[in-house]
Amino acid sequence: MKIVKNYLYNTAYQLFAIIVPLITTPYVTRTLGSTGFGVYAYTNSVIQYFVLFGSVGISLYGNRLIAFDRDDRERLSSDFWSLVIMRGGTIALAYFAFILYLLCVHQYRVEYVFQSIQIIAVIFDISWLFMGLEDFKRTVLRNFAVKLISTVAIFVFIKSPSDVGKYILILALSTLIGNILLWGFLKNRINPIKSSNITFLKHFRGSIVLFVPQISMQVYLVLNKTMLGSIDGVQSAGYYENSDKIVKVSLTVITAIVTVMMPRMANTFAKRQFKQLNSYLYQTLDFVTFSSILLTAGLAAVAPTFSVWFMGDAFSITGRLIPVLALVGPMIAWSTVLGSQYLVMTKKEHQFTISVTVGAIINVIVNIPLISLFGVMGAVIATVIAEFCITLVDIYYVRKAISDFKGFEGKWKYLVSGIITFIVVRVLNSSVPGTFPWLILQAVVCVITYFIICFIQRSSFSSVIINSVQRYLRRDRTER
Template identity: 45%
Template sequence: MKVVRNYLYNAGYQLLNLIVPFITVPYIARVLGPKGVGINSYTNSIITYFLLLGTLGITVYGNREIAYHRDDIKERSRIFWEIEFLQLITIVIAYALFLGFDFFQTQYKAYFLLQSLWIIAGAFDISWLFMGMEDFKKTVLRNTLVKLISLAAIFLFVKTANDVGVYIFIIGIAQVLGNLTLWPYLPRVIQKPVFKGMNVWRHLGPTTMLFIPQVAAQVYLQLNKTMLGQFDSVIASGYYDYADKLVKMALAVITATGTVMLPHMSNLAAKGDMKRFNNALYKSFSFVSFLAIPLTFGIAAVATTLAPWYYGEQFAIVGRLIIIESPVAILIGWSNVIGLQYLMPLKRVKSYTKSVTYGAIINIVINIPLIVSLGVNGATIATVISESVVTGYQFWVVRHDIRFSRLFVDAWKYFVAAIIMFIVVYLLNCMMVISIGSLTAQIVEGILIYIGVLLVLQASIIVDGLQLLGKKF
């Protein structure tokens, strides 16, 4: 039940992450316009490279290491302080490199400085400690408060197209404050640092191994935006960013599974309980498929009317980009399970690294010709192809270790139900005038059809869910 509770906490927070942009993005799109949105998107994509360098692979590595030793407070404390001091050192180096980069900039110099708040925030990010402890309540509640305050600040202070800097500052300072709010809880779970015998550098190698796949994974998003800004325009970068945002907002509820399951699976692996480990993996994969497959078809069904209504007529092109990118929900969902919930807990980091590195290489190779020939459509296609490579390679790596017949046992049922749902929702979308009411009606109708078809097909996740409810009530 602890895993379920943590998932509900994290999924609830991810829903808030979905709702807040759902409220702010249309407002920002209309106030800042395509150029302002593009400037934010482009400058943030550059800052992300420095943030990745500063945090290395510490978020995932720290999460896993704390999970391995969470029952030993002395060892847990030693590992925490070693990793945190390493993080402070690498952030200082990354920020120094950023200042050197910004010194030579002639365009967007001030915006880059404001975006650098994200790098500063990275120094104080200890969410990995509480995730490793499987204590998601603290991170969720504190970040929720900061998120709501930043939401209010956006509506209060971002009023015109000249407020791009104000918007960037609000988002950046919210990230800093959100990370700082976790520190008061530290004395309850961690002892004071003991500097004698502390070995910060022993973590550099393992975190660097995780840094490589993190950088490669960011290539799909950040490099696409950067290249669009260079080879097309910052406006095209903004279009791509907003299409990606809408897909990723919906995907957040799915990837919440990986965030919760990583420490749980790592702890099972550390105990050598492989029977429970494998059972949890199959259940998690089925659950992710159950969510990701209808999400892909649902987004595609409403995309062409949702985008101009949600973002404004200036962003009508985003609808087509969303349809192209929608399969990413399934691909990332599956790679999230295999990569974060299987390969990482078993310390098969090399295989995980190869998968995202190959995806990044493919992305770089095909990005330029696709952007030059197809513009922003090409960048979106490159994203889908790259994610396909990542997921495909991970499946190939585990082909002798995992029973695919059990992994995909109900997948065909999810696809059948999702396709039927797509047809109905698409027809409704064509007939109805888009509004909050009609969109809600289409979502509810889609969910009912999807669940109804799965009931008829006797999908195991529905049968198990009904049995669980029967026991409760």
């Protein structure tokens, strides 16, 4: 029941996180223009490297550590304060490195300074504590409040292309304020700090193990925008940023279940309940496969008209980028479940590191020639190739860990459903106006078509839904 409750909390926020960009992105892209938004995307991609190196893998490591510690308050408090102080030191070093970088650049200095607030914000980020405790209510309420305030601020203060700095400042300050707010929920959860209980060495080693894969992940997630800005111009970085944002924001509702399951998987593994562990894995994998293929089919089908309606004519090129980039949907869903939820939470960080490192290396190798030849489309293709390779390596290691692994049995049914759904909706998309009512109609047709085909094939998740509805109806009749 707690898993369901946490998933509903997390999904409610993820839905809100989707609605906010639906409101702000059309306004921001039209107000700042492709160049202004490109400046934001490019400078943000650079600042993420300093955020990454200052974080040293603590978020993922801390989430798992707290899940192991949560039944021992003394050890929990000791580990919490050790991680907080350690991250404070690494962030100080990262900000010093940023100042050195700022002295060497001559373009977008003001924008970089505003973006650097994100580095400082990391010091106060303790969301990993509440995730490890499976208390998603705190982080969700915090995120709701911050998103709401920042959304209002965008409409109040962003009025012209010259307001790029204000836009960056609003987003960075909202991150900082949101992180600070979480500290108000520490009471009765963590004991006061004791210097005698502070340890750094073991935690530094543990976080570094998870830091290496995060470096690799950041390479192929952020490097694309950095390379596009340097090779093809900041406009291309803006095109990629918006295409990527639409796909990734849509995926957050699906991967919300993984965020909820990570501490539960870690705790189950610590108790050596391996049969239950595998059951959690199969259930999550089935859900994300069903959902991500539906998402991919829908996004790819409506992209040509949706991109112009959503972002304006200046971003019409994203109508060609999104269908290709949407292919990463199932791959990200699978690699998140197999990598972050299973390999990391069962202390197989080495295998997880190899998978994302392979993806990062391949991304770098193919990025330069593909961007040089095809511009922003080259970066999109490179992303798809990298995600495909990561997923393959994750599958390989999970199959080694689980000798009779059956996670992909029957999943071809979802693929067939997705292909047919894509064809139906794309034909509809090409024959109707690109207006909001017609886009809503296409979304409804997409979902209904996909569900019907899954039902006809008796796919596993559609059977779960049908059985759940039948049990609910029987219970309702019994109560009457």
